[in-house]
Amino acid sequence: MTQLLETTNLTAFYGDFQALFGIDVSVQDGECVALIGSNGAGKSTFLRAITGMIPAKGQNVNFGGQNVAGMTADKIHKAGMAMVPEGRRLFPSLSVEENLLIGAAGKRPGPWSLDGVYDLFPDLVAKRHNPGTALSGGQQQMVAIGRALMSNPQLLLCDEISLGLAPKVIKDIYTAVPKIRAGGTAILVVEQDVGQAMAVADRVYCFMEGRVTLSGTPDSLTRAQIAAAYFGSNEDEEAA
Protein backbone atom coordinates (compact mmCIF):
# COMPACT_ATOMS: atom_id res chain seq x y z
CA MET A 1 0.00 0.00 0.00
CA THR A 2 1.19 3.47 -0.74
CA GLN A 3 0.73 6.62 1.22
CA LEU A 4 -2.28 8.64 -0.02
CA LEU A 5 -2.51 11.45 2.53
CA GLU A 6 0.10 12.59 5.01
CA THR A 7 0.04 15.75 7.09
CA THR A 8 3.19 16.76 8.94
CA ASN A 9 3.02 19.11 11.90
CA LEU A 10 -0.21 20.69 10.58
CA THR A 11 -1.45 23.76 12.42
CA ALA A 12 -4.60 25.84 11.91
CA PHE A 13 -5.91 29.12 13.25
CA TYR A 14 -9.25 30.90 13.44
CA GLY A 15 -7.98 34.46 13.69
CA ASP A 16 -5.74 34.50 16.77
CA PHE A 17 -7.18 31.29 18.13
CA GLN A 18 -5.02 28.25 17.41
CA ALA A 19 -7.22 25.23 16.72
CA LEU A 20 -4.64 22.63 15.65
CA PHE A 21 -1.18 22.08 17.16
CA GLY A 22 1.08 20.00 14.93
CA ILE A 23 -1.13 17.21 13.61
CA ASP A 24 0.49 14.18 11.95
CA VAL A 25 -2.13 12.03 10.27
CA SER A 26 -1.72 9.61 7.40
CA VAL A 27 -4.07 7.56 5.24
CA GLN A 28 -2.91 4.72 2.98
CA ASP A 29 -4.43 3.94 -0.40
CA GLY A 30 -7.80 2.22 0.12
CA GLU A 31 -7.63 2.48 3.90
CA CYS A 32 -10.45 3.50 6.25
CA VAL A 33 -9.31 5.80 9.03
CA ALA A 34 -11.48 7.28 11.78
CA LEU A 35 -10.89 10.47 13.75
CA ILE A 36 -12.54 10.42 17.16
CA GLY A 37 -12.68 12.96 19.93
CA SER A 38 -15.13 15.20 21.73
CA ASN A 39 -16.71 18.39 20.41
CA GLY A 40 -14.16 21.09 19.74
CA ALA A 41 -11.23 18.67 19.66
CA GLY A 42 -10.23 19.87 16.19
CA LYS A 43 -11.44 16.98 14.00
CA SER A 44 -13.60 19.09 11.72
CA THR A 45 -10.96 21.82 11.65
CA PHE A 46 -8.49 19.20 10.46
CA LEU A 47 -10.82 18.33 7.55
CA ARG A 48 -11.30 22.01 6.76
CA ALA A 49 -7.54 22.53 6.71
CA ILE A 50 -6.73 19.65 4.37
CA THR A 51 -9.60 20.47 1.96
CA GLY A 52 -8.53 24.09 1.57
CA MET A 53 -11.53 25.61 3.33
CA ILE A 54 -9.23 27.30 5.81
CA PRO A 55 -5.77 28.46 4.75
CA ALA A 56 -2.91 26.01 5.20
CA LYS A 57 -0.40 27.90 3.10
CA GLY A 58 3.26 26.97 3.60
CA GLN A 59 2.40 23.77 5.43
CA ASN A 60 2.74 20.11 4.60
CA VAL A 61 -0.33 18.27 3.35
CA ASN A 62 0.92 15.62 1.00
CA PHE A 63 -1.89 14.14 -1.07
CA GLY A 64 -1.34 11.68 -3.89
CA GLY A 65 2.28 12.73 -4.27
CA GLN A 66 1.86 16.51 -4.24
CA ASN A 67 1.69 19.13 -1.49
CA VAL A 68 -1.86 20.49 -1.63
CA ALA A 69 -1.47 22.89 1.30
CA GLY A 70 -2.39 26.39 0.13
CA MET A 71 -4.26 25.19 -2.94
CA THR A 72 -7.89 26.33 -3.31
CA ALA A 73 -10.67 23.94 -2.34
CA ASP A 74 -11.76 23.35 -5.94
CA LYS A 75 -8.20 22.39 -7.00
CA ILE A 76 -7.86 19.99 -4.08
CA HIS A 77 -11.21 18.49 -5.05
CA LYS A 78 -9.96 17.97 -8.59
CA ALA A 79 -6.87 16.26 -7.17
CA GLY A 80 -9.22 13.59 -5.79
CA MET A 81 -10.41 14.59 -2.34
CA ALA A 82 -14.18 14.77 -1.83
CA MET A 83 -16.01 15.88 1.27
CA VAL A 84 -19.31 14.96 2.89
CA PRO A 85 -19.69 18.14 4.92
CA GLU A 86 -21.04 18.30 8.43
CA GLY A 87 -24.78 18.92 8.38
CA ARG A 88 -24.91 17.45 4.83
CA ARG A 89 -25.32 20.87 3.18
CA LEU A 90 -27.43 19.70 0.23
CA PHE A 91 -28.38 22.42 -2.24
CA PRO A 92 -32.02 23.14 -1.34
CA SER A 93 -33.18 24.34 -4.75
CA LEU A 94 -31.73 21.31 -6.54
CA SER A 95 -33.37 17.89 -6.84
CA VAL A 96 -31.67 14.77 -5.50
CA GLU A 97 -30.35 13.92 -8.95
CA GLU A 98 -29.13 17.47 -9.58
CA ASN A 99 -27.33 17.43 -6.24
CA LEU A 100 -25.59 14.22 -7.32
CA LEU A 101 -24.69 15.67 -10.73
CA ILE A 102 -23.05 18.71 -9.10
CA GLY A 103 -20.60 16.24 -7.56
CA ALA A 104 -19.61 15.08 -11.04
CA ALA A 105 -18.97 18.60 -12.36
CA GLY A 106 -15.19 18.15 -12.13
CA LYS A 107 -15.43 15.22 -14.62
CA ARG A 108 -12.85 13.03 -12.84
CA PRO A 109 -12.89 9.61 -14.49
CA GLY A 110 -13.69 6.55 -12.41
CA PRO A 111 -16.23 3.88 -11.50
CA TRP A 112 -18.97 6.05 -9.94
CA SER A 113 -22.02 7.23 -11.85
CA LEU A 114 -25.67 8.02 -11.10
CA ASP A 115 -26.50 4.32 -11.51
CA GLY A 116 -23.71 3.34 -9.16
CA VAL A 117 -24.96 5.69 -6.46
CA TYR A 118 -28.55 4.46 -6.90
CA ASP A 119 -27.28 0.86 -6.57
CA LEU A 120 -25.50 1.82 -3.36
CA PHE A 121 -28.52 3.65 -1.93
CA PRO A 122 -31.67 2.19 -3.58
CA ASP A 123 -33.88 4.37 -1.34
CA LEU A 124 -32.89 7.37 -3.45
CA VAL A 125 -34.25 6.06 -6.75
CA ALA A 126 -37.89 6.89 -5.98
CA LYS A 127 -36.88 10.33 -4.70
CA ARG A 128 -34.56 11.30 -7.51
CA HIS A 129 -36.68 14.23 -8.68
CA ASN A 130 -37.65 15.48 -5.20
CA PRO A 131 -35.87 18.48 -3.72
CA GLY A 132 -32.84 17.19 -1.81
CA THR A 133 -33.93 18.85 1.39
CA ALA A 134 -37.40 17.24 1.35
CA LEU A 135 -35.87 13.87 2.29
CA SER A 136 -35.41 12.27 5.70
CA GLY A 137 -32.14 12.95 7.50
CA GLY A 138 -30.73 9.55 6.62
CA GLN A 139 -31.65 9.87 2.96
CA GLN A 140 -30.14 13.35 2.85
CA GLN A 141 -26.94 11.86 4.23
CA MET A 142 -27.04 9.26 1.43
CA VAL A 143 -27.36 12.06 -1.14
CA ALA A 144 -24.43 13.91 0.45
CA ILE A 145 -22.28 10.76 0.31
CA GLY A 146 -23.39 10.02 -3.24
CA ARG A 147 -22.65 13.59 -4.31
CA ALA A 148 -19.09 13.23 -3.01
CA LEU A 149 -18.67 9.82 -4.69
CA MET A 150 -19.77 11.22 -8.06
CA SER A 151 -16.38 12.95 -8.32
CA ASN A 152 -14.65 9.54 -8.16
CA PRO A 153 -12.45 10.56 -5.23
CA GLN A 154 -9.31 8.77 -4.12
CA LEU A 155 -10.13 9.90 -0.60
CA LEU A 156 -13.62 10.40 0.78
CA LEU A 157 -13.88 12.64 3.85
CA CYS A 158 -16.98 12.21 6.00
CA ASP A 159 -17.64 14.78 8.69
CA GLU A 160 -19.98 13.56 11.45
CA ILE A 161 -22.14 11.47 9.14
CA SER A 162 -24.06 9.83 12.00
CA LEU A 163 -24.86 13.05 13.83
CA GLY A 164 -28.57 13.33 14.61
CA LEU A 165 -29.54 10.07 12.89
CA ALA A 166 -31.36 7.06 14.37
CA PRO A 167 -29.16 3.99 15.13
CA LYS A 168 -30.89 1.93 12.46
CA VAL A 169 -30.23 4.61 9.86
CA ILE A 170 -26.59 4.93 10.92
CA LYS A 171 -26.20 1.17 10.46
CA ASP A 172 -27.69 1.39 6.95
CA ILE A 173 -25.30 4.16 6.01
CA TYR A 174 -22.25 2.36 7.37
CA THR A 175 -23.10 -0.76 5.34
CA ALA A 176 -22.13 1.35 2.32
CA VAL A 177 -18.55 1.75 3.56
CA PRO A 178 -17.23 -1.65 2.39
CA LYS A 179 -18.85 -1.11 -1.02
CA ILE A 180 -17.21 2.30 -1.32
CA ARG A 181 -13.84 0.84 -0.37
CA ALA A 182 -14.30 -1.92 -2.93
CA GLY A 183 -14.17 0.78 -5.60
CA GLY A 184 -10.66 1.70 -4.41
CA THR A 185 -11.63 4.81 -2.46
CA ALA A 186 -9.95 5.45 0.88
CA ILE A 187 -12.16 6.89 3.62
CA LEU A 188 -11.45 9.28 6.45
CA VAL A 189 -14.40 9.55 8.83
CA VAL A 190 -14.89 11.96 11.69
CA GLU A 191 -17.06 10.14 14.20
CA GLN A 192 -18.17 10.93 17.73
CA ASP A 193 -19.52 7.41 18.25
CA VAL A 194 -16.39 5.52 19.34
CA GLY A 195 -18.01 2.09 18.98
CA GLN A 196 -19.00 2.81 15.39
CA ALA A 197 -15.54 4.18 14.59
CA MET A 198 -13.81 1.10 16.06
CA ALA A 199 -16.09 -1.20 14.08
CA VAL A 200 -15.52 0.38 10.69
CA ALA A 201 -11.94 1.72 10.71
CA ASP A 202 -8.56 0.10 10.08
CA ARG A 203 -6.92 2.73 12.25
CA VAL A 204 -8.15 5.48 14.53
CA TYR A 205 -6.72 8.78 15.70
CA CYS A 206 -8.05 10.37 18.86
CA PHE A 207 -8.06 14.18 18.95
CA MET A 208 -8.14 16.35 22.06
CA GLU A 209 -7.78 20.10 22.24
CA GLY A 210 -6.14 20.36 18.83
CA ARG A 211 -3.65 17.54 19.29
CA VAL A 212 -3.55 13.83 18.46
CA THR A 213 -3.51 12.08 21.82
CA LEU A 214 -3.69 8.48 20.65
CA SER A 215 -3.53 6.47 17.45
CA GLY A 216 -3.47 2.84 16.41
CA THR A 217 -5.51 -0.07 15.13
CA PRO A 218 -8.81 -0.67 16.98
CA ASP A 219 -7.73 -4.02 18.49
CA SER A 220 -4.46 -2.58 19.79
CA LEU A 221 -6.21 0.05 21.91
CA THR A 222 -7.85 -0.55 25.29
CA ARG A 223 -10.97 1.20 26.53
CA ALA A 224 -8.93 2.84 29.29
CA GLN A 225 -6.42 4.22 26.79
CA ILE A 226 -9.21 5.63 24.65
CA ALA A 227 -11.03 7.15 27.61
CA ALA A 228 -7.80 8.82 28.71
CA ALA A 229 -7.09 10.14 25.20
CA TYR A 230 -10.69 11.27 24.73
CA PHE A 231 -11.31 13.05 28.00
CA GLY A 232 -7.78 13.83 29.20
CA SER A 233 -6.08 11.82 31.90
CA ASN A 234 -5.97 14.30 34.73
CA GLU A 235 -8.45 16.79 36.09
CA ASP A 236 -6.08 19.79 35.97
CA GLU A 237 -5.61 19.57 32.23
CA GLU A 238 -9.38 19.35 31.77
CA ALA A 239 -9.88 22.54 33.75
CA ALA A 240 -7.27 24.38 31.71
Add this chain to the structure above:
Amino acid sequence: MVWINAILQGVLLGGLYALFAAGLSLMFGVMRFINIAHGDFIVTAAYLMVAFVTGWSIHPAVAVVLVLISLTTAGYINQRILLNRVLGKDILPPILVTFGMSIIIQNALLEIFSADSRRLPAGWLETGSITISDAISIGWLPLMMFGAAVAVIGGLQLVFYKTALGRMLRATSDDPEIVPLMGGNNAHIFAVATALASLVVGIAGIFLAMKTNFDPSAGPARLLFAFEAVIIGGLGSLWGTLAGGIILGVAQTLGAQIDAGYQILAGHLVFLALLVVRPRGLFPKM
Protein backbone atom coordinates in the same frame (compact mmCIF):
# COMPACT_ATOMS: atom_id res chain seq x y z
CA MET B 1 -60.93 51.38 -26.88
CA VAL B 2 -58.22 53.89 -26.00
CA TRP B 3 -57.86 52.16 -22.63
CA ILE B 4 -57.41 48.77 -24.24
CA ASN B 5 -54.81 50.32 -26.50
CA ALA B 6 -53.05 51.86 -23.49
CA ILE B 7 -52.94 48.49 -21.71
CA LEU B 8 -51.63 46.77 -24.84
CA GLN B 9 -48.88 49.36 -25.32
CA GLY B 10 -48.07 49.05 -21.61
CA VAL B 11 -47.63 45.31 -21.88
CA LEU B 12 -45.24 45.78 -24.79
CA LEU B 13 -43.34 48.52 -22.94
CA GLY B 14 -43.11 46.07 -20.04
CA GLY B 15 -40.99 43.86 -22.30
CA LEU B 16 -38.32 46.58 -22.44
CA TYR B 17 -38.44 47.00 -18.66
CA ALA B 18 -38.10 43.25 -18.23
CA LEU B 19 -35.01 43.37 -20.46
CA PHE B 20 -33.63 46.17 -18.28
CA ALA B 21 -34.35 44.11 -15.19
CA ALA B 22 -33.37 40.55 -16.18
CA GLY B 23 -29.62 41.09 -15.81
CA LEU B 24 -30.06 42.75 -12.45
CA SER B 25 -32.32 39.93 -11.29
CA LEU B 26 -29.81 37.31 -12.47
CA MET B 27 -26.84 38.86 -10.68
CA PHE B 28 -28.81 39.31 -7.50
CA GLY B 29 -30.14 35.75 -7.72
CA VAL B 30 -26.77 34.07 -8.13
CA MET B 31 -24.57 36.17 -5.86
CA ARG B 32 -26.77 38.66 -3.93
CA PHE B 33 -24.99 41.36 -5.87
CA ILE B 34 -26.67 44.73 -6.34
CA ASN B 35 -25.23 46.52 -9.33
CA ILE B 36 -25.90 50.26 -9.04
CA ALA B 37 -24.15 50.82 -12.39
CA HIS B 38 -26.58 48.47 -14.18
CA GLY B 39 -28.43 51.32 -15.94
CA ASP B 40 -25.15 52.88 -17.01
CA PHE B 41 -24.01 49.58 -18.51
CA ILE B 42 -27.25 49.55 -20.54
CA VAL B 43 -26.61 53.12 -21.75
CA THR B 44 -22.99 52.21 -22.55
CA ALA B 45 -24.25 49.35 -24.73
CA ALA B 46 -26.60 51.80 -26.46
CA TYR B 47 -23.72 54.22 -27.17
CA LEU B 48 -21.54 51.38 -28.40
CA MET B 49 -24.28 50.38 -30.85
CA VAL B 50 -24.69 53.96 -32.10
CA ALA B 51 -20.91 54.39 -32.43
CA PHE B 52 -20.57 51.17 -34.44
CA VAL B 53 -23.49 51.93 -36.78
CA THR B 54 -23.33 55.71 -37.30
CA GLY B 55 -19.69 56.38 -36.38
CA TRP B 56 -17.92 53.49 -38.09
CA SER B 57 -20.69 52.56 -40.57
CA ILE B 58 -20.70 48.93 -39.54
CA HIS B 59 -23.71 46.95 -40.78
CA PRO B 60 -26.33 46.88 -37.96
CA ALA B 61 -26.45 43.07 -37.83
CA VAL B 62 -22.68 42.89 -37.41
CA ALA B 63 -22.83 45.72 -34.88
CA VAL B 64 -25.36 43.79 -32.78
CA VAL B 65 -23.01 40.82 -32.62
CA LEU B 66 -20.05 43.07 -31.76
CA VAL B 67 -21.97 44.85 -28.99
CA LEU B 68 -23.09 41.56 -27.45
CA ILE B 69 -19.59 40.04 -27.59
CA SER B 70 -18.02 43.20 -26.11
CA LEU B 71 -20.52 43.40 -23.27
CA THR B 72 -20.28 39.70 -22.39
CA THR B 73 -16.49 39.77 -22.37
CA ALA B 74 -16.33 42.99 -20.40
CA GLY B 75 -18.82 41.58 -17.89
CA TYR B 76 -16.71 38.50 -17.29
CA ILE B 77 -13.48 40.45 -16.90
CA ASN B 78 -15.06 43.11 -14.69
CA GLN B 79 -16.45 40.50 -12.30
CA ARG B 80 -13.30 38.41 -12.28
CA ILE B 81 -10.77 41.15 -11.60
CA LEU B 82 -12.80 43.83 -9.83
CA LEU B 83 -16.23 42.94 -8.47
CA ASN B 84 -15.24 39.53 -7.00
CA ARG B 85 -12.94 41.40 -4.63
CA VAL B 86 -15.84 43.17 -2.94
CA LEU B 87 -18.21 40.19 -2.81
CA GLY B 88 -18.84 38.92 0.67
CA LYS B 89 -21.30 38.72 3.50
CA ASP B 90 -21.59 42.51 3.59
CA ILE B 91 -23.71 43.94 0.74
CA LEU B 92 -22.45 47.51 1.19
CA PRO B 93 -19.01 47.29 -0.55
CA PRO B 94 -20.49 46.12 -3.91
CA ILE B 95 -23.04 48.95 -3.74
CA LEU B 96 -20.31 51.53 -3.11
CA VAL B 97 -18.02 50.19 -5.83
CA THR B 98 -20.75 50.03 -8.47
CA PHE B 99 -22.00 53.47 -7.40
CA GLY B 100 -18.48 54.74 -8.13
CA MET B 101 -18.46 52.93 -11.47
CA SER B 102 -21.79 54.55 -12.31
CA ILE B 103 -20.28 58.02 -11.85
CA ILE B 104 -17.15 57.10 -13.80
CA ILE B 105 -19.15 55.67 -16.71
CA GLN B 106 -21.48 58.69 -16.92
CA ASN B 107 -18.53 61.08 -16.99
CA ALA B 108 -16.60 59.00 -19.49
CA LEU B 109 -19.64 58.89 -21.80
CA LEU B 110 -20.04 62.65 -21.42
CA GLU B 111 -16.37 63.14 -22.29
CA ILE B 112 -16.51 60.89 -25.37
CA PHE B 113 -20.01 61.50 -26.76
CA SER B 114 -20.90 64.99 -25.33
CA ALA B 115 -24.17 65.80 -23.56
CA ASP B 116 -26.22 65.76 -26.78
CA SER B 117 -28.91 63.12 -26.81
CA ARG B 118 -28.53 60.37 -29.38
CA ARG B 119 -30.66 57.79 -31.04
CA LEU B 120 -30.04 54.87 -33.34
CA PRO B 121 -31.88 55.43 -36.61
CA ALA B 122 -33.89 52.26 -37.11
CA GLY B 123 -35.51 53.07 -40.46
CA TRP B 124 -38.98 51.62 -41.03
CA LEU B 125 -38.84 49.88 -37.66
CA GLU B 126 -39.36 53.23 -35.91
CA THR B 127 -42.77 53.86 -37.41
CA GLY B 128 -43.88 50.52 -38.89
CA SER B 129 -46.90 48.98 -37.20
CA ILE B 130 -49.66 46.41 -37.54
CA THR B 131 -53.12 48.00 -37.54
CA ILE B 132 -55.67 45.97 -35.59
CA SER B 133 -58.52 48.46 -35.53
CA ASP B 134 -58.97 52.21 -35.80
CA ALA B 135 -57.84 52.79 -32.25
CA ILE B 136 -55.35 49.96 -31.85
CA SER B 137 -52.13 49.38 -33.69
CA ILE B 138 -49.03 47.57 -32.60
CA GLY B 139 -45.61 48.95 -33.49
CA TRP B 140 -43.06 46.51 -34.86
CA LEU B 141 -40.35 47.76 -32.52
CA PRO B 142 -42.36 47.36 -29.28
CA LEU B 143 -43.47 43.94 -30.51
CA MET B 144 -39.85 42.97 -31.18
CA MET B 145 -38.83 44.21 -27.74
CA PHE B 146 -41.53 42.18 -26.08
CA GLY B 147 -40.62 39.09 -28.12
CA ALA B 148 -36.97 39.58 -27.19
CA ALA B 149 -37.90 39.84 -23.49
CA VAL B 150 -39.86 36.60 -23.60
CA ALA B 151 -37.06 34.90 -25.55
CA VAL B 152 -34.36 36.17 -23.17
CA ILE B 153 -36.21 35.12 -20.03
CA GLY B 154 -37.24 31.79 -21.55
CA GLY B 155 -33.64 31.25 -22.64
CA LEU B 156 -32.24 32.07 -19.19
CA GLN B 157 -34.82 29.75 -17.66
CA LEU B 158 -33.63 26.97 -19.98
CA VAL B 159 -29.99 27.62 -19.10
CA PHE B 160 -30.77 27.64 -15.38
CA TYR B 161 -32.91 24.52 -15.25
CA LYS B 162 -31.69 22.33 -18.12
CA THR B 163 -27.92 22.73 -18.32
CA ALA B 164 -24.93 21.80 -16.16
CA LEU B 165 -23.93 25.47 -16.08
CA GLY B 166 -27.34 26.45 -14.74
CA ARG B 167 -27.22 23.69 -12.14
CA MET B 168 -23.90 25.06 -10.91
CA LEU B 169 -25.27 28.62 -10.87
CA ARG B 170 -28.25 27.52 -8.77
CA ALA B 171 -26.02 25.52 -6.42
CA THR B 172 -23.80 28.58 -5.99
CA SER B 173 -26.85 30.70 -5.28
CA ASP B 174 -27.88 28.20 -2.56
CA ASP B 175 -24.56 27.73 -0.80
CA PRO B 176 -21.42 29.32 -2.28
CA GLU B 177 -19.26 28.12 0.62
CA ILE B 178 -19.80 24.44 -0.22
CA VAL B 179 -19.48 24.70 -4.00
CA PRO B 180 -15.63 24.68 -4.02
CA LEU B 181 -15.76 21.37 -2.12
CA MET B 182 -17.66 20.02 -5.15
CA GLY B 183 -14.98 21.27 -7.52
CA GLY B 184 -16.65 24.56 -8.48
CA ASN B 185 -14.55 27.70 -8.75
CA ASN B 186 -16.64 30.52 -7.28
CA ALA B 187 -14.62 33.30 -8.94
CA HIS B 188 -15.28 31.75 -12.36
CA ILE B 189 -18.95 30.92 -11.65
CA PHE B 190 -19.65 34.49 -10.51
CA ALA B 191 -17.91 35.86 -13.59
CA VAL B 192 -19.99 33.61 -15.86
CA ALA B 193 -23.16 34.85 -14.14
CA THR B 194 -22.12 38.44 -14.78
CA ALA B 195 -21.20 37.62 -18.38
CA LEU B 196 -24.71 36.20 -18.92
CA ALA B 197 -26.26 39.25 -17.25
CA SER B 198 -24.10 41.52 -19.42
CA LEU B 199 -25.29 39.73 -22.55
CA VAL B 200 -28.84 40.68 -21.56
CA VAL B 201 -27.65 44.22 -20.76
CA GLY B 202 -26.31 44.40 -24.32
CA ILE B 203 -29.66 43.35 -25.77
CA ALA B 204 -31.45 45.90 -23.57
CA GLY B 205 -29.02 48.63 -24.63
CA ILE B 206 -29.55 47.96 -28.33
CA PHE B 207 -33.34 48.25 -27.93
CA LEU B 208 -32.94 51.37 -25.79
CA ALA B 209 -30.88 52.94 -28.58
CA MET B 210 -33.66 52.29 -31.13
CA LYS B 211 -36.59 53.12 -28.89
CA THR B 212 -35.75 56.51 -27.49
CA ASN B 213 -33.35 59.42 -27.23
CA PHE B 214 -30.73 58.87 -24.57
CA ASP B 215 -27.83 60.82 -23.10
CA PRO B 216 -24.93 59.99 -20.75
CA SER B 217 -27.09 60.52 -17.65
CA ALA B 218 -29.92 58.21 -18.77
CA GLY B 219 -28.65 55.23 -16.74
CA PRO B 220 -30.04 55.83 -13.23
CA ALA B 221 -33.65 56.10 -14.48
CA ARG B 222 -33.23 52.73 -16.26
CA LEU B 223 -31.82 51.28 -13.05
CA LEU B 224 -34.86 52.52 -11.15
CA PHE B 225 -37.30 50.89 -13.61
CA ALA B 226 -35.24 47.69 -13.46
CA PHE B 227 -35.29 47.68 -9.66
CA GLU B 228 -39.02 48.23 -9.59
CA ALA B 229 -39.65 45.41 -12.07
CA VAL B 230 -37.44 43.01 -10.09
CA ILE B 231 -39.04 43.86 -6.77
CA ILE B 232 -42.62 43.76 -8.07
CA GLY B 233 -41.91 40.35 -9.61
CA GLY B 234 -40.20 38.96 -6.53
CA LEU B 235 -36.47 38.51 -5.95
CA GLY B 236 -34.87 35.64 -7.80
CA SER B 237 -37.79 34.84 -10.10
CA LEU B 238 -37.11 35.47 -13.81
CA TRP B 239 -40.71 35.09 -15.01
CA GLY B 240 -41.69 37.29 -12.06
CA THR B 241 -39.35 39.93 -13.45
CA LEU B 242 -41.25 39.83 -16.77
CA ALA B 243 -44.54 40.17 -14.87
CA GLY B 244 -43.04 43.05 -12.88
CA GLY B 245 -41.95 44.79 -16.08
CA ILE B 246 -45.42 44.40 -17.59
CA ILE B 247 -47.17 45.75 -14.47
CA LEU B 248 -44.82 48.73 -14.45
CA GLY B 249 -45.34 49.32 -18.19
CA VAL B 250 -49.14 49.11 -17.98
CA ALA B 251 -49.22 51.41 -14.95
CA GLN B 252 -47.18 53.98 -16.90
CA THR B 253 -49.25 53.90 -20.09
CA LEU B 254 -52.52 54.05 -18.13
CA GLY B 255 -51.12 57.00 -16.15
CA ALA B 256 -50.16 58.70 -19.40
CA GLN B 257 -53.67 58.09 -20.72
CA ILE B 258 -55.10 60.05 -17.79
CA ASP B 259 -52.58 62.86 -18.22
CA ALA B 260 -49.26 62.79 -20.06
CA GLY B 261 -47.55 64.12 -16.94
CA TYR B 262 -48.64 61.13 -14.84
CA GLN B 263 -46.76 58.47 -16.79
CA ILE B 264 -43.68 58.03 -14.57
CA LEU B 265 -45.54 58.92 -11.38
CA ALA B 266 -48.19 56.24 -12.00
CA GLY B 267 -45.47 53.59 -12.33
CA HIS B 268 -43.87 54.60 -9.04
CA LEU B 269 -47.24 54.72 -7.24
CA VAL B 270 -48.18 51.22 -8.37
CA PHE B 271 -44.74 50.04 -7.27
CA LEU B 272 -45.20 51.59 -3.82
CA ALA B 273 -48.72 50.18 -3.50
CA LEU B 274 -47.48 46.67 -4.35
CA LEU B 275 -44.62 47.07 -1.90
CA VAL B 276 -47.17 47.72 0.84
CA VAL B 277 -49.46 44.84 -0.13
CA ARG B 278 -46.77 42.28 -1.05
CA PRO B 279 -43.40 43.38 0.29
CA ARG B 280 -41.70 40.25 -1.08
CA GLY B 281 -43.10 40.73 -4.59
CA LEU B 282 -45.54 38.60 -6.56
CA PHE B 283 -43.47 35.44 -7.08
CA PRO B 284 -40.63 35.50 -4.52
CA LYS B 285 -38.07 32.71 -4.73
CA MET B 286 -35.87 33.83 -1.88
